[in-house]
Amino acid sequence: MARQRQERAERTRAALIHAAAEVFDQAGYHGAGLNAILQRAGITTGAMYFHFKSKEELARAVIVDQAAELQWPRDKKGLQQLIDVCQYLAVEMRSNVLFRAGVRLAVEQSEVNLLDYSIYDWWAEQFGAHLAEARELGQLHPDVDEGAFPQVLVAAYTGTQIMSRLATNRADLPERIENMLRCLLPAVAPAEVVATLEFPGNGGETTP
């Protein structure tokens, strides 16, 4: 019975986060009403308070859980894996509402006064792991700063996403991310390594 209750609580929490992501994604933080979120989730105010005390707490959860439903590609290694993950994220952002809403809130959180930096560190760790693997594979220039570069990659990805959203509502995000990587990878790897890497290009599989 305890286990059933726990499962139900987890379903309720997930439904709340999903409904919140949908409403934040459409209306932004200030435009999102708690009632709209509860109605969409089919959950009462009382049931919500067991999990979240406020819209702000829901927004924090959407930021922190933004990557929870991503299914990373894992079949390549090093820099190729970094390219594949970056491209996967660019395509996924167009359909995965939790990811998209989490990124939006993370960018606009100073407007919301959440001021949570941890999600940026988390992304830097993910990118950093592929870079460390690239180092092991002998793909990197010897003097690449493995601590600093992932932070720059997260910054460039964040800015590119903002610019793509404004320019084309993210329709050109995969193309912009490919351009970004083509510009940045020569900073960390010799030309003969970059020449071996596959980019999806305009007719590639990740840009339907």
Next chain:
Amino acid sequence: MARQRQERAERTRAALIHAAAEVFDQAGYHGAGLNAILQRAGITTGAMYFHFKSKEELARAVIVDQAAELQWPRDKKGLQQLIDVCQYLAVEMRSNVLFRAGVRLAVEQSEVNLLDYSIYDWWAEQFGAHLAEARELGQLHPDVDEGAFPQVLVAAYTGTQIMSRLATNRADLPERIENMLRCLLPAVAPAEVVATLEFPGNGGETTP
């Protein structure tokens, strides 16, 4: 007399944009009230309507005019000039309210539904001019994409600024921008060129 009227109108417009920048900077777009802006500017509603019809129009003006009071360093050329400008901007953002508010609104404008891309293109043109000069000076790798790289630089700067704001309220922005440039410049210039460039470093003149 016409000239006096025009000068007065320009002063009124500048006072409105300044007051708006101060209030947007402190309170964000949604937290900013038109009355607070008018009071700070010492201007009546009627005088405002001659220039701006709404808070949204004021916000647009703050975004578009964000660079109006910057005094760019102009004494170096090519990549050194690019470094100096990027560092100048990082320091300036901590004290120049119009610049800071304009950047904030540009980043958070999807929350505000302004969706104006032109300011990002404008910044890419500024950075691109220094890169074109670097090309003339023979500082760049032959295969650098001069069209794409300035966009990536704007994206990386934008993301770095967001992350610095969250992490330290921009106290570490000059240091982060220096790290960003140290990571990115090897993508466009050979190591022997990068070695000749001066970065302010921790004890440099632009990080007081």
